[in-house]
Structure formats: C-alpha cells, structure tokens
Amino acid sequence: xxxxxxGRLLQSFVVLAVMSFVIYAMIGLxxxxxxxxxxxxxxRLAPEDAARLRALYGLDLPIGERxxxxxxxxxxxxxxxxxxxxRPVLEIxxxxxxxxxxxxxxxxxxxxxxxxxxxxxxxxxxxGIVDAAINLACFAGISVPPFWLALVLIIVFAVTLGxxxxxxxxxxxAPWSERAAYLVLxxxxxxxxxLAAYTRLxxxxxxxxxxxxxxxxxxxKGAGPARVVAFHALRNAMLPLVTIIALDxxxxxxxxxxxxxxxxxxxxxxxxxxxxxxxxxxTALVALLxxxxxxxxANVLADIAYAALDPRISYRxxxxxx
Amino acid sequence: MNxxxxxxxxxxxxxxxxxxxxxxxxxxxxxxxxGAALGLDATQVDLFGRYAPPGGGHLLGTDxxxxxxxxxxLYGGQVSLAVGLAAALGxxxxxxxxxxxxxxxxxxxxxxxxxxxxxxxxxxxxxLLIVLAAVDLTRLGVPAGSAQSEEAALLRIVSVIALVGWxxxxxxxxxxxxxxRTRDYVRAAEALGASRLRVAMRHxxxxxxxxxxxxTTLAAGNLILLxxxxxxxxLGIQPPVPSWGNMLxxxxxxxxxxxxxxxWPGACIFATVIAxxxxxxxxxxxxxxxxxxx
Numbered sequence: 327x328x329x330x331x332x333g334r335l336l337q338s339f340v341v342l343a344v345m346s347f348v349i350y351a352m353i354g355l356x357x358x359x360x361x362x363x364x365x366x367x368x369x370r371l372a373p374e375d376a377a378r379l380r381a382l383y384g385l386d387l388p389i390g391e392r393x394x395x396x397x398x399x400x401x402x403x404x405x406x407x408x409x410x411x412x413r414p415v416l417e418i419x420x421x422x423x424x425x426x427x428x429x430x431x432x433x434x435x436x437x438x439x440x441x442x443x444x445x446x447x448x449x450x451x452x453x454g455i456v457d458a459a460i461n462l463a464c465f466a467g468i469s470v471p472p473f474w475l476a477l478v479l480i481i482v483f484a485v486t487l488g489x490x491x492x493x494x495x496x497x498x499x500a501p502w503s504e505r506a507a508y509l510v511l512x513x514x515x516x517x518x519x520x521l522a523a524y525t526r527l528x529x530x531x532x533x534x535x536x537x538x539x540x541x542x543x544x545x546x547k548g549a550g551p552a553r554v555v556a557f558h559a560l561r562n563a564m565l566p567l568v569t570i571i572a573l574d575x576x577x578x579x580x581x582x583x584x585x586x587x588x589x590x591x592x593x594x595x596x597x598x599x600x601x602x603x604x605x606x607x608x609t610a611l612v613a614l615l616x617x618x619x620x621x622x623x624a625n626v627l628a629d630i631a632y633a634a635l636d637p638r639i640s641y642r643x644x645x646x647x648x
Numbered sequence: 649m650n651x652x653x654x655x656x657x658x659x660x661x662x663x664x665x666x667x668x669x670x671x672x673x674x675x676x677x678x679x680x681x682x683g684a685a686l687g688l689d690a691t692q693v694d695l696f697g698r699y700a701p702p703g704g705g706h707l708l709g710t711d712x713x714x715x716x717x718x719x720x721x722l723y724g725g726q727v728s729l730a731v732g733l734a735a736a737l738g739x740x741x742x743x744x745x746x747x748x749x750x751x752x753x754x755x756x757x758x759x760x761x762x763x764x765x766x767x768x769x770x771x772x773x774x775x776l777l778i779v780l781a782a783v784d785l786t787r788l789g790v791p792a793g794s795a796q797s798e799e800a801a802l803l804r805i806v807s808v809i810a811l812v813g814w815x816x817x818x819x820x821x822x823x824x825x826x827x828x829r830t831r832d833y834v835r836a837a838e839a840l841g842a843s844r845l846r847v848a849m850r851h852x853x854x855x856x857x858x859x860x861x862x863x864t865t866l867a868a869g870n871l872i873l874l875x876x877x878x879x880x881x882x883l884g885i886q887p888p889v890p891s892w893g894n895m896l897x898x899x900x901x902x903x904x905x906x907x908x909x910x911x912w913p914g915a916c917i918f919a920t921v922i923a924x925x926x927x928x929x930x931x932x933x934x935x936x937x938x939x940x941x942x
Contacts, residue, residue, distance in 0.1 A: 341767045349779070357784035465664075465929075469869065469922035471876050474896060474914030481907050573770060580774030584877060598775045599881065602782050614779065617772050625770050 327633075334629055338622045345618050350393050353611045356602070361385060363409075363605060408609040410601065415612045418597070423616065425495070426582055426593035432509070433516035434578060437524055438571060440517075442564075445528025446555060452533055460525065467522025472581060476515045476588035483511060493590035512589045519581040520574065527570055531563035538562070565635055572628025576621045658934035665930020668923035675920055676729055679722035717909065721916055724890035729920065731806055731885065732872035738810035739871070740864040743817025747856075748848045750818070751825020762822065765815050773812045774877065780808050781883035798889060805884045809874045813867040817860055824856035858935040862928050869924035876917050892917045 361379045365371045371379075380386045384395055399406075405415045448457040484492035496505035535541070536559050544558045583595025590596070594617055601609040660666060750761040785800065825848070828834055834851050842850075878884035879893025887894050892913040899910035 337763060341763075341770075345767075345771070349776070352776075352779045352783060355783040355787045356779075357782070357787075465922055465925055466918075469873075469918055469925055471873055471880075471914055471917045471921075473877060473880050474910075474917065477896070477900060477903065477910050477914065481903065481910065485904060485907070576770050576772045579772035583772075583774050583778075587881070595775065599778060602778055603882075610779065614775055617775055621770060621772050 330633070331630070334626055338626050342615075342619055342622055346397070346615055347393055349611060349614045349618070350396060351389055353607050353614075354389060354392070356605070356607055405612050406608045408601070409606040410604055410609065415609050418609065419594070419613055419616060422592060422594050422597045422613075423620070425591065426579075426586070426595060429509075429512055429516060429585065429591060429593060430575075430578055430582055433513050433581075434520070434571070436513065437517045437520045438567075441521055441524035441528045442560075442567070444525045445532050445563075446560065448525070448529045449532035449536060450555070457529075460529070464522040464526050467518060467525075470518070472515060472519045472584050473588055475518055476511070476585065479511050479514060480588075493588070495590070495592055508589075508591075512585045512591050515588065516578070516581050516585045519585075520571075520578060523574075524567075524571060527567055528563065531566050532559060535559040535563040565632070568635065569628055569632045572631065573625055575624040575628075579617060579621055655934050659930055662926075662930035662933055664926040665933075668926035668930070671919055671923040672729070672927065675722075675725045675916075675923075679719070679726050682718070682722055717912060720890045720895060721892070721912055724892045724895055724913065725916055725920065727802075727885060727889060727891045728872055728875060728893070728917070731802065731809075731875050731891070732868045735806045735810040735871045735875070736813060736864050736868035738806060739813030739867055740817050740860060742810065743814035743863075744821050744853075744856075744860060746814065746818040747821025748825060748852060751822040752829065752844050752848050752852065758822070761818070765818050768812065769815050774874075777808055777812065777874070777878065778881065778883055780811075781805070781878055798886075801886050802889075805875060805878065809871045809878070812874070813871050816863045816867065820859045820863055821852070821856050824859070825852045828852050828855050862932045862935065865924055865928035865931055869921040869928070872917065872921055872924070 361376050361383070364379065365376055377386075384392060387395070407413065408415050408418050411418050444460050448460040451457055480492045483490045490510050491508050492511075494508055496508045532555075536555075541554060541558055544554050549558070579595070582593060583599060585591065586593040586596035587599050594613055598610055598613045598617065601607070601613065746761050746765065750758040781804065785804070790800070828851055829847075831851075834847060837847055837851065875884055875891070876893035876896070879891045880897045882894075882897060884893055885891035887898075895913040896910060899906070899913065903910050
C-alpha cells in the first residue's frame with residue numbers, strides 16, 4: 327500500500343512539475359511582456375531602455391534559465407504580485423479558491439445524488455418508457471452548451487421573472503439566506519453540465535451490478551426489491567461511479583470557469599480568465615498552477631478512496647503502473 | 649447478407665441517428681442554398697435596419713449591425729461544423745498514432761504515453777486552452793502578417809481543440825492493439841518477419857476502425873461545444889467570421905434589448921451536437937459486432 331501510494335504521488339508530482347514548465351512557457355508567449363507594459367505606460371522609454379530593463383529583469387535569458395530562476399523564487403515562498411490588484415497573488419487567490427470550491431462541492435454533490443437516483447430508476451426497467459425518457463434527457467444534457475444554458479437561465483429567471491439575481495455574489499456582510507440566492511443559478515448551470523454524464527454512468531453501473539450472481543442469490547434468499555437495489559446492487563455500482571466522478575474534477579473545474587464568468591462569481595476560473603485578458607500574467611500563472619495542483623490532489627484522493635473502498639484492488643506497484 | 653447491407657439496415661433502424669444525419673447534412677448545405685434563394689448574404693451591414701424583428705425580408709430579423717440573423721446562423725454553422733470535424737479528424741489521427749505506438753511497442757513507451765493520456769484527461773483543460781488560444785504567434789517566429797490572418801486563426805482553434813479530443817481514441821486503439829497482439833495470426837506474421845509497422849497497419853488498424861469512427865463522431869460533438877465556448881470567450885473564431893460562439897458573445901451584451909439573438913445560436917449548437925451524439929450512438933449500434941446478429 328505504501329509503495330503504491332508513493333508511486334502514485336510521484337506520478338502526480340511529475341505531472342505537476344511538467345505542467346509548471348508548460349504553463350510558465352505558455353505565459354511567456356502571451357502578447358506583451360512586463361517591459362512592453364511599462365513602455366505602454368511611459369512613452370519616454372527608448373528602445374535601449376527597454377533592452378536594459380529586459381536584461382535587468384532577466385527577460386533576455388533562455389526559457390529554461392528563466393524558468394529555473396522563477397521556480398527558485400516561487401519555492402522560497404515568493405509568488406509575486408498581481409498587476410491588477412497590486413497585492414500579493416496569494417492574497418487574491420485564496421479567497422477565490424474558497425469560492426470555487428464552494429461552488430464545485432455543492433454542484434458535485436447535487437449532481438451525484440440526482441444522477442444516482444435517476445440511474446437507479448432507469449436501470450430498474452432498462453428500455454422501459456422511463457429509461458427512454460431519462461436517456462433522451464441525458465442526450466440533451468451532454469449536448470447543451472453550458473454558457474448558453476446560463477444565458478437562458480438568466481433570461482428566464484433574472485430578466486423575465488425577476489426571481490433571482492443575474493450575477494454577483496451578494497453583499498459580504500449580508501445574512502447567509504440572502505447570499506444563497508446568488509448561488510442558485512451558478513449551481514444549476516454547473517450541475518447540469520455533469521448531471522447527464524453521471525446519470526449515464528450510474529445507469530450502466532447499476533445495470534451491470536443487477537446482472538451479477540450475488541443479486542440472484544440475494545433475491546433467492548428472499549431479499550425484497552428495495553433491499554436488493556439499495557444494499558446489494560448500489561454498493562457495488564458506487565465503486566466505478568466514485569472513481570470516474572472523482573477523476574472528472576478537471577472537467578468540473580473547466581465548467582466552473584464558464585459558470586463563474588457568466589455569473590460574475592469571484593472564483594478561480596474567472597480570476598484566470600480575467601487575468602489573461604487583462605495582461606496580469608503573474609496572477610494567471612499562479613492561479614493556473616493552483617488549479618492544476620488542486621485537480622491532481624483530488625485525483626490522488628479519488629484513487630485512495632477507490633483502493634480503500636474495494637478490497638479486490640491490489641496495491642502492488644506493478645499493478646498500479648498498469 | 650453482406651456487411652454493408654447489415655450495417656445499413658441496423659443504422660436505419662436507429663431513428664434518432666438517421667434524424668441526426670439529416671440535420672447535419674442540412675446544416676452543412678443550407679447556407680449557400682438559402683442565401684441564393686433569398687438573395688441575402690451574411691456580411692451585408694445595414695445600420696438603418698438594426699434589430700429588425702423577424703419577418704419581412706429577414707426571416708429571423710437582423711442583429712446589432714443590421715445583418716441578417718438567419719444567414720449568419722447558417723454560415724456560422726458551416727464554420728463551426730468544419731472546425732469541429734477538422735479538429736475531430738486531427739484528434740483521431742493523434743489518438744490513433746499514440747494508441748498504436750503504445751500498444752505495439754509496450755514497455756516504457758507504453759507507460760509514458762498512457763500516463764500522459766491520463767494526465768491530459770485529468771487536467772483542467774479549459775483554463776489551459778484559454779492560455780494556449782491567447783498565445784502570441786509572432787513570439788514563436790510566425791510573421792506578423794500571417795499570424796493575424798483568418799486562416800491562421802482557424803488553424804489555431806482547430807489545433808487547440810484537437811489537443812484535448814484524442815484521449816479516448818488513444819485508449820481504444822491501444823486496447824485493440826494489446827488484444828490483437830496475442831492472437832495466433834499476428835504471432836505468425838511476426839514470426840514470418842513482418843515489421844511492427846506492418847503489424848500495426850495490417851492487423852491492428854482494421855480491428856479498431858469501428859470504435860474509432862464512433863469515438864470520432866462523439867468527439868466532433870464535444871469539440872464543437874469546446875469551440876463555441878472558446879469563441880464565446882473571445883478566444884476562438886474571431887469576428888467578422890461568424891461562428892455560433894462569437895454570435896452569442898455579441899448577443900450577451902444586448903440581451904435585454906434582443907433576447908432572441910441569444911437564443912438562436914445556442915439552439916443551433918444544441919441541435920448540431922445532439923445530432924452528432926445520436927449519430928455516434930447509431931453508428932455504435934450498427935457497427936458493434938457483439939450486438940445480436942439479426
């Protein structure tokens with residue numbers, strides 16, 4: 327188990343290290359480096375000054391060297407400042423991360439509970455009329471553009487009916503009940519994005535589980551239909567479901583970027599998008615690294631949960647490397 | 649009964665897939681036909697006829713620059729479809745190469761390629777694609793003139809979205825390669841001195857064509873969604889070339905004045921993507937050799 331876990335952590339660490347270089351290199355290719363921005367702010371700077379400034383900040387070094395310089399500084403705890411907010415990036419980032427996690431956790435829990443329920447109902451009578459209806463809804467769900475769904479929700483519930491706010495997060499000091507109204511539409515958008523895919527998974531996992539021998543045994547021993555479904559089948563169906571959903575954290579994060587941008591929710595996704603469009607490249611760099619790190623940690627936790635849930639899983643390293 | 653007749657019969661029985669195919673063909677062909685029939689084009693600006701209501705000379709009205717909404721939808725559809733299909737084909741090519749390499753080489757090559765595939769699946773791709781789509785091509789040595797051209801912009805969006813669409817195909821092809829490699833006829837071919845390339849091309853590829861076709865169809869739908877997201881965020885297909893995503897981006901700003909402008913492009917994306925998903929489902933049923941041989 328320990329060897330398996332160490333291998334798994336090492337693998338995630340390698341991915342994070344590679345990604346940190348890729349992200350650093352991509353950010354270096356953004357239009358306009360810090361010196362360009364200084365020139366734009368101060369027209370008196372001559373081209374010679376720009377070259378001198380580039381040398382001063384080490385911007386003329388090869389990419390590998392620049393990366394190592396940056397990595398050394400970053401690992402010593404200095405992640406730099408945000409150009410937009412004139413504050414340390416971490417100070418901006420951490421509250422945003424909390425906002426995103428709030429959105430993600432609520433949406434994921436909601437999507438999983440609805441999907442499991444719908445999946446069970448569909449699996450009880452495969453190819454029945456209810457199954458067909460759920461299947462059609464799933465096709466619709468995986469085909470709808472998430473940002474358009476957000477627009478339609480805004481048109482219906484905010485513009486036309488006026489029941490819910492079109493965006494924002496509410497006053498910081500307002501009571502929780504008032505601020506919850508701002509959560510409804512973003513959570514609905516984000517939930518819808520994953521609900522259809524999860525429901526299909528839950529349905530096929532349940533059908534597969536209900537087909538097993540032990541289900542027949544349980545029925546033969548007189549277990550009622552509710553007990554068979556809730557106890558015998560669901561427990562086994564949950565296994566593949568939990569892993570796939572947890573490995574889907576990256577997709578969920580991508581969905582959060584769209585949702586946050588549409589509803590003005592001050593999370594990580596919106597921060598990344600805004601900072602790239604606003605030439606705030608240091609913030610974009612750090613936020614992207616954090617997003618990648620959070621997703622990788624979630625994936626490792628998912629693997630551990632899976633291994634812990636399923637006694638049949640082997641922890642031998644060669645198995646893990648398969 | 650020969651294979652194709654059986655395929656056709658099974659496919660035609662999947663009504664949703666047939667409907668999906670019809671929708672896609674109409675979507676691909678409609679723009680020039682409707683344009684010729686109505687005598688309209690997608691770029692004609694009429695600043696005295698902004699936000700015209702549906703009816704009259706414009707079946708769906710006009711947008712914020714007085715352009716015909718229907719024509720822009722149809723041309724935008726051609727662009728979105730072409731970009732999605734091109735990216736899906738590119739992704740299928742990447743995925744097939746990666747899968748073949750991993751499945752026939754095995755060992756460390758296999759481990760490295762498959763760990764990379766896992767990483768691409770797990771990563772938060774949209775934020776990364778946004779950065780990639782914002783990269784300044786002139787910094788990579790592309791001359792400024794061609795970096796800003798329409799062709800470069802289209803090629804860029806195709807490559808960017810193809811980079812995420814290949815993982816399913818890679819896994820399918822690798823699995824196919826692994827299962828074929830142990831068969832006797834492949835061992836016999838290897839014993840007779842067939843090269844790895846020949847084994848891959850003659851024995852592995854034909855065995856994985858069906859699942860790859862299905863996966864590519866489904867990927868095309870996903871990639872059209874991704875294109876629309878990036879175009880909507882201003883990082884995909886750039887105006888004045890119409891695409892459903894960038895039309896929605898304009899419509900969002902005028903949502904209070906003309907909500908219908910925000911409804912049509914989204915409905916078109918939805919119809920196209922669901923058509924591709926139904927088509928993929930139908931192809932799967934029709935191509936799956938394990939399905940009942942009726």
